[in-house]
Amino acid sequence: MARKRVGNKRERIISAAAKFFGERGYHNTTTAKIAEAAGVAAGTIYIYFRSKxxxxxxxxxxxxxxxxxxxxxxxxxxxxxxxxxxxxxxxxxxxxxxxxxxxxxxxxxxxxxxxxxxxxxxxxxxxxxxxxxxxxxxxxxxxxxxxxxxxxxxxxxxxxxxxxxxxxxxxxxxxxxxxxxxxxxxxxxxxxxxxxxxxxxxxxx
Amino acid sequence: MARKRVGNKRERIISAAAKFFGERGYHNTTTAKIAEAAGVAAGTIYIYFRSKxxxxxxxxxxxxxxxxxxxxxxxxxxxxxxxxxxxxxxxxxxxxxxxxxxxxxxxxxxxxxxxxxxxxxxxxxxxxxxxxxxxxxxxxxxxxxxxxxxxxxxxxxxxxxxxxxxxxxxxxxxxxxxxxxxxxxxxxxxxxxxxxxxxxxxxxx
Amino acid sequence: MARKRVGNKRERIISAAAKFFGERGYHNTTTAKIAEAAGVAAGTIYIYFRSKxxxxxxxxxxxxxxxxxxxxxxxxxxxxxxxxxxxxxxxxxxxxxxxxxxxxxxxxxxxxxxxxxxxxxxxxxxxxxxxxxxxxxxxxxxxxxxxxxxxxxxxxxxxxxxxxxxxxxxxxxxxxxxxxxxxxxxxxxxxxxxxxxxxxxxxxx
Amino acid sequence: MARKRVGNKRERIISAAAKFFGERGYHNTTTAKIAEAAGVAAGTIYIYFRSKxxxxxxxxxxxxxxxxxxxxxxxxxxxxxxxxxxxxxxxxxxxxxxxxxxxxxxxxxxxxxxxxxxxxxxxxxxxxxxxxxxxxxxxxxxxxxxxxxxxxxxxxxxxxxxxxxxxxxxxxxxxxxxxxxxxxxxxxxxxxxxxxxxxxxxxxx
DNA sequence: AATGAATGAGTCTTCATTCAT
DNA sequence: AATGAATGAAGACTCATTCAT
Known part of the structure; x- marks a missing residue:
């Protein structure tokens, strides 16, 4: 269950990022927006990924x-x-x-x-x-x-x-x-x- | 003559911009670099173009x-x-x-x-x-x-x-x-x- | 025994902190690093100490x-x-x-x-x-x-x-x-x- | 005159920085505060100094x-x-x-x-x-x-x-x-x- | 008591753009 | 037209601290 949540979060971040990167491009997407769309805090992205x-x-x-x-x-x-x-x-x-x-x-x-x-x-x-x-x-x-x-x-x-x-x-x-x-x-x-x-x-x- | 100089500057800016945009991409190019490469002041770009x-x-x-x-x-x-x-x-x-x-x-x-x-x-x-x-x-x-x-x-x-x-x-x-x-x-x-x-x-x- | 372990942990945290604070300074030491060096979880520090x-x-x-x-x-x-x-x-x-x-x-x-x-x-x-x-x-x-x-x-x-x-x-x-x-x-x-x-x-x- | 202003700004930044660094320490001083005290914009510090x-x-x-x-x-x-x-x-x-x-x-x-x-x-x-x-x-x-x-x-x-x-x-x-x-x-x-x-x-x- | 994933406020730094000269 | 110093908004990233388990 906990495992699932984790996987879930990573996935949600990737998915939100894919959406924004695809729609507006990498440089026109802020990590804040990705975090928001993924339903996680800004810092959480950096638990799963070293950088944008x-x-x-x-x-x-x-x-x-x-x-x-x-x-x-x-x-x-x-x-x-x-x-x-x-x-x-x-x-x-x-x-x-x-x-x-x-x-x-x-x-x-x-x-x-x-x-x-x-x-x-x-x-x-x-x-x-x-x-x-x-x-x-x-x-x-x-x-x-x-x-x-x-x-x-x-x-x-x-x-x-x-x-x-x-x-x-x-x-x-x-x-x-x-x-x-x-x-x-x-x-x-x-x-x-x-x-x-x-x-x-x-x-x- | 003055006209020519102007044209010259515009061209130089466009040319420098083309070089950098092509090499590093739009977002990785600063207007400062373009100005420098074009041999004009930072503000000069904004005389010829409304924005980057x-x-x-x-x-x-x-x-x-x-x-x-x-x-x-x-x-x-x-x-x-x-x-x-x-x-x-x-x-x-x-x-x-x-x-x-x-x-x-x-x-x-x-x-x-x-x-x-x-x-x-x-x-x-x-x-x-x-x-x-x-x-x-x-x-x-x-x-x-x-x-x-x-x-x-x-x-x-x-x-x-x-x-x-x-x-x-x-x-x-x-x-x-x-x-x-x-x-x-x-x-x-x-x-x-x-x-x-x-x-x-x-x-x- | 349990008491000892506790004492042990407190000591280990203090010792790790002393090492890092001394070496890199207070501000250049993260609680995460201290926890790691002390062999405890990040949150554990806050059981023994109210703050960094x-x-x-x-x-x-x-x-x-x-x-x-x-x-x-x-x-x-x-x-x-x-x-x-x-x-x-x-x-x-x-x-x-x-x-x-x-x-x-x-x-x-x-x-x-x-x-x-x-x-x-x-x-x-x-x-x-x-x-x-x-x-x-x-x-x-x-x-x-x-x-x-x-x-x-x-x-x-x-x-x-x-x-x-x-x-x-x-x-x-x-x-x-x-x-x-x-x-x-x-x-x-x-x-x-x-x-x-x-x-x-x-x-x- | 212009020269003087420039010198003035650099000096003002150094002076404000000295005050804060001395009073609260380097790490407890934000560049924003220095800028404010020096009466310049946040970015101006970085015209005169490469980093904090x-x-x-x-x-x-x-x-x-x-x-x-x-x-x-x-x-x-x-x-x-x-x-x-x-x-x-x-x-x-x-x-x-x-x-x-x-x-x-x-x-x-x-x-x-x-x-x-x-x-x-x-x-x-x-x-x-x-x-x-x-x-x-x-x-x-x-x-x-x-x-x-x-x-x-x-x-x-x-x-x-x-x-x-x-x-x-x-x-x-x-x-x-x-x-x-x-x-x-x-x-x-x-x-x-x-x-x-x-x-x-x-x-x- | 212990964990460690999650949080989110806080910071430095960048850079397009402006404007007094 | 030209300059370049100054601006300040914006953004990536960090990290002390919390809390559900």
Whole structure:
């Protein structure tokens, strides 16, 4: 019970921080506001986190950890690279949709300032791109996808993905993000040469 | 002459601001540092700009204005949508390369905080995407490019483009950004269905 | 047994506090650190002491009590004022040497701030000076020592004594404090007119 | 005029700081209070001093500089070591009397905490003791004063001096400090063997 | 008696902005 | 137009103290 309360508090702080960081950005969020929203005293934050910056990192890692686990799980079940890529996209969008505040931080708030933060950001994009690269390589090995620079391609795919999510966030999540999955998948699969434009056109029909 | 000096100072402030905002982010840059780097007194900034935030917007618009003009000029000379898209990509990368500090701000620093900034950001992405959408629509009309949701596609293309530039910025501009043009063009054109993967493969040979 | 444990804890807290107060000063020592060093929980300190300040006073009185008792005992055994003064000096230095942390607090840390502390400090210096004054008065009555303002003289003696100890503390107790006893005694006894400089020179031989 | 104002402000801050540091101690003085007493805004302190600690050091050095200069000047005019020692004592007390707040800091407040402060403290006591040592050495060379360990003796003299001043400060400067000069001089000169107790007794008559 | 998580008042310090010169 | 000293509001963080367990 006591244990639970503790966990509860940490979670509440992270959750409040995610909300504010996502909404107004790191620098426009005061620790006082986070504490208030989390229903704890100002000093309590510093029991769980060494600094505001560390809290940001925690928010981030919390999100990233779950995110990556679920993505890897999700694609593991898929039989072939194309299916994996489809799953990656749709699951990725789903995860973002579940947690729009963290999504926003993940996609943009971290591109700021300090070295600590930069490192974390890099690591996170890397995590995402790593998965993409794995799928791309498998696709190339199987001949399902055209020959391409895996590194660069992964970055582009990730960029297209990000942009789609950011549009949605910028629109205050006013439409289901999943509705973009088909278009995005199409664009990416064709771009990867997984399917000719004819095939895709037919399937669409 | 006096006029020129004035212009000179304004420019110097904008330039210094662009440098610092791009390097350390908006919130980690003090107006004092900008003034120092621009070789003006602290108060002088407030003769040219109402606030720090307005300076950020100015930095941004300066960059965006030139950027858009040159992009529009560049594609105007191209004969067909595919060539325009190619030009858009290569010229876009060139412009970013010319001005890495502003590029950084353009791509990431602005995704922060206040309403004022958000509006500017939105407008800027919009400006970029507008051009892309125009080209896409023309492409669809001509049948050069497959049928697609222009809005969504433009966003994805822009995302792929952004991601490529950000990778380059994150790598401290250690390689020529132009070297990424071919790969990016390939990915986008194929994704748009402008060319089959065979055609592209042949051309590469 | 339970009683003993309690006493044990109180002692451990006082001892830890003395160490830290002496080393880093009252204000640079947190109750948390004291608790940790004493091997008790943060709240436990407040079972034994009403406040941090009261703990300081306790540390101080603990030290002072033992100190004064032993000084009084020590000089009681001596036959004449000169011998008493000698004993006072050598025993005083010994006691300081035994307990350098408390010595440091006694000599300098207490010259700070609040009324409560000031009172305690005054009382402690007073206790020390009282003993000195008693010896001086006896010396004057016996004609062993020249006529002087007892109050002022006691203060000066105490100052010379303090300074000697502080030098030693400042040198990280790198030499035996007792080594200073002879020089200090000489200076004081001559200053008191207990002995001509010739007499003292002879005795030294 | 402008220059004067600036100097004025720095001085006012130092003066206010000296007052509070001396009265309540460094840690019990807030920068806000200093600013208020100095008639400046809170932030203004940080234009002149990098930190509160640096302000303390400045207060201290200001005092020490003038102090030492005047002491050296004062003894330079005296013909022989004994006269110099007398002058040192009376002038020292005078200087302390002129500036009781700084005196208090000089004598006790600095024996706290941080390395920065410790260094300054050491340096200051050293400055004082250096002068004393010089005079003592000259005295020994001339045969005016008995052979003794100069280092240790200087420390004791300084201690006796300090103690006299602190008593006065502790008594809220309720009597002229100069009234202690004779007693202190007597004690020290006799202690140094400059004069027999008979001689001193006669002179007193 | 003991714990240690939680509190929240208190502080130093920063920095955008102003304004007298 | 330009300066830069001065402002003072704001914010991260600390820590003595409390209290439910």
């Amino acid at each position: 910056e560390e809290l940001l990192v925690a928010v981030f890692e919390e999100f990233l950890g779950v995110h990556m686990d679920r993505l890897r799980e999700g694609i593991a079940r898929e039989p072939d690279p194309e299916a994996k890529m489809r799953r990656l996209i749709s699951l990725g969008l789903e995860l973002m949709e579940e947690n729009p505040h963290s999504a926003r931080i993940f996609l943009s708030q971290l591109r700021q300032s300090t070295e600590m933060i930069k490192m974390v950001t890099k690591r996170s994009s890397r995590a995402y791109k790593d998965i993409i690269e794995e799928v791309l390589e498998e696709g190339m090995r199987c001949g399902v996808c055209r020959k391409l620079n895996v590194r660069a391609a992964a970055s582009m795919l990730f960029g297209a993905f990000q942009s789609t999510v950011l549009d949605w966030v910028a629109d205050d999540s006013s439409y289901p993000l999943a509705s973009q999955a088909e278009e995005l998948t199409e664009f990416i699969l064709i771009g990867l040469g997984c399917r000719s434009e004819e095939a895709s056109r037919q399937q669409a029909v | 935030e307005e300076l950020l917007v100015a930095v941004f618009e300066e960059f965006l204005g030139v950027h858009m003009d040159r992009l529009r000029e560049g594609i105007a000379r191209e004969p067909d949508p595919e060539a325009k898209m190619r030009r858009l990509i290569s010229l876009g990368l060139e412009l970013m390369e010319e001005n890495p500090h502003s590029a950084r701000i353009f791509l990431s620093q602005l995704r922060q905080s206040t309403e004022m900034i958000k509006m500017v950001t939105k407008r800027s992405s919009r400006a970029y995407k507008d051009i892309i959408e125009e080209v896409l629509e023309e492409g669809m009309r001509c049948g050069v490019c497959r049928k697609l949701n222009v809005r969504a596609a433009a966003s994805m293309l822009f995302g792929a483009f952004q991601s490529t530039v950000l990778d380059w910025v994150a790598d401290d501009s250690s390689y020529p950004l132009a070297s990424q043009a071919e790969e990016l063009t390939e990915f986008i054109l194929i994704g748009l269905g402008c060319r089959s993967e065979e055609a592209s493969r042949q051309q590469a040979v | 300040e009261e703990l300081l006073v306790a540390v101080f009185e603990e030290f002072l009590g033992v100190h004064m008792d032993r000084l009084r005992e020590g000089i009681a055994r001596e036959p004449d004022p000169e011998a008493k003064m000698r004993r006072l000096i050598s025993l005083g230095l010994e006691l300081m040497e035994e307990n350098p942390h408390s010595a440091r607090i006694f000599l300098s840390q207490l010259r700070q701030s609040t009324e409560m502390i000031k009172m305690v400090t005054k009382r402690s210096s007073r206790a020390y000076k009282d003993i000195i004054e008693e010896v001086l008065e006896e010396g004057m009555r016996c004609g062993v020592c020249r006529k002087l303002n007892v109050r002022a003289a006691a203060s000066m003696l105490f100052g010379a004594f303090q300074s000697t100890v502080l030098d030693w503390v400042a040198d990280d107790s790198s030499y035996p404090l007792a080594s200073q006893a002879e020089e200090l005694t000489e200076f004081i006894l001559i200053g008191l007119g207990c002995r001509s400089e010739e007499a003292s020179r002879q005795q030294a031989v | 600690e640096e302000l303390l050091v400045a207060v201290f050095e200001e005092f020490l500089g003038v102090h030492m200069d005047r002491l050296r000047e004062g003894i330079a005019r005296e013909p022989d070591p004994e006269a110099k020692m007398r002058r040192l004592i009376s002038l020292g007390l005078e200087l302390m009397e002129e500036n009781p707040h700084s005196a208090r800091i000089f004598l006790s407040q600095l024996r706290q905490s941080t390395e920065m402060i410790k260094m300054v403290t050491k340096r200051s006591s050293r400055a004082y003791k250096d002068i004393i040592e010089e005079v003592l050495e000259e005295g020994m060379r001339c045969g005016v004063c008995r052979k003794l360990n100069v280092r240790a003796a200087a420390s004791m003299l300084f201690g006796a001096f300090q103690s006299t001043v602190l008593d006065w400060v502790a008594d809220d400067s309720s009597y002229p400090l100069a009234s202690q000069a004779e007693e202190l001089t007597e004690f020290i000169l006799i202690g140094l063997g400059c004069r027999s107790e008979e001689a001193s007794r006669q002179q007193a008559v």
